[in-house]
Amino acid sequence: MAFGEELNERSLTATQRALRVVARSVLKELKRSGYSRAEMVTFATELLDLVTTEIRSDDGETS
Numbered sequence: 001m002a003f004g005e006e007l008n009e010r011s012l013t014a015t016q017r018a019l020r021v022v023a024r025s026v027l028k029e030l031k032r033s034g035y036s037r038a039e040m041v042t043f044a045t046e047l048l049d050l051v052t053t054e055i056r057s058d059d060g061e062t063s
Contacts, residue, residue: 030040
């Protein structure tokens with residue numbers, strides 16, 4: 001871990017650190033399972049689409 005990364009780790013909240021661990025774990029598993037970089041980007045895009053849809057749905061419920 002580079003010095004700058006270490007400083008960034010210290011400034012993160014416990015939730016942010018936990019989410020980073022989950023993200024790294026998912027990435028490691030995708031690599032281990034043989035997914036290509038393009039497929040990993042597709043996965044990330046799909047995940048962002050799902051989160052965006054969820055946020056929009058939640059915003060629609062409170063309006």
